[in-house]
Amino acid sequence: MSVPLRIEVDADGVLARQFSELERTQLPFAAMQASNAVAFELRNTWKTTAQRVFDRPTPFTTNAILYRKATKAQPFAEVFIRDEAAKGTPPAKYLLPQVEGGSRRPKGMEALLRSSGGGGQAWLPAGMFAVPGKGADLDGYGNVASRVVRQIISQLGAGREAGYVSNESEKSRTRRKRRGGSDYFVLRRKKGNLLPGIYRRREMAAGDAARRAIGARSRIDSIFIFVRAPVYRRRFDIFGLAQRQWNKLMPFFFERELAKAVQNATLRGRR
Known part of the structure; x- marks a missing residue:
């Protein structure tokens, strides 16, 4: 994330009380264990909060929260949002507008269409973004189905997916249309009732009753509509949530881990 997560580590003064000599020897270990426990709970809280804040978030989004345990060499735990992705945009980048507010970054498909x-x-004009249209096939998370995105990129020759459809023979292309296949096209400017965007022209099968009724040979569906940069309000306050969770949980886990460490040290001393 562009803004580092900093937490006041002793907000409730758990380290301000008087400690016995034995307790002082166990403080580093107890603090390390408590930090790990709080980091684990904070990660789970972020996951459940994301499921409530966002509409049908993908598993990649809900599982984007990671943590590193504290060790003797690094006596502090870290909780962070994944900043890498095998494909597409890392969560740390596309979640940033939800955390801080502002415009979102272009998605992978949008970057290809701009280039x-x-x-x-360019297929996608500068400053414009693509949002699902009314005729789009959506997956269970409300996004345009990935197979449709691949077909669009291929037919437009917009990236490494090119060839998905363009390499088929004319005979195969004609046969696909007869079966109710489709082609995609781009409107950069409004045309009649059609807004700028990506549309699918679907050839109606020869026996289609609707085709006979209106004499139409094809239908047009909006798959993506081009809009100006969406602006998001700040709604996923991960920093404030982290501080509140730390203040709530750290005193409990610290006292528990310190008591366990002292007990174990006492038992070892009796042997």
Whole structure:
């Protein structure tokens, strides 16, 4: 994240009381164990909060919260949002507008559409973003189905997926259309009732009753609509949540771990 997470480590003064000599020898170990326990609980809290804040978040989003345990060499635990991804945008980047507010970053498909195009123009105009249209096939998380995105990128020749459809023979292409196949096209400007965006032209099968009724040979569905940069309000306050959880849990876990460490040290001394 661009803003580091800093927590007041002794907000409730758990280290301010008087400790016995035995307790003082166990303080580093007890603090380390308590920090790990709080980090684990904080990660789980972030996960459940994300499920409540976001509409149908993907597992990649809800599981984006990671933590590193404290050790003797590094006596503090870290909780952070994953900043890497095998494909697409890392959660640390696409969640940032939800944490701090502001405009979101372009998604992978949007970046491809901005860097390629036809007629000397990019498919996606500068400053525009693509949001699902009314005719889009959505997955269980409310996103346009990945197979549709791959088909669009391929047919537009917008990236490494090119060839997904463009390599098929003309005979296969004709057969696909007869079966109710589809082609995608881009409107950079409004045309009639169609807003700027990506549309699917689906050839109706020869026996389609609706086609016979209106004499139509194809139908057009909006898959993506181009809009100006969406602006998000701050709604996932991970920093304030972290501080509140630390203040609530650290005194309990510290006292518990210190008591356990003292007890174990006492038992070892009796042997």
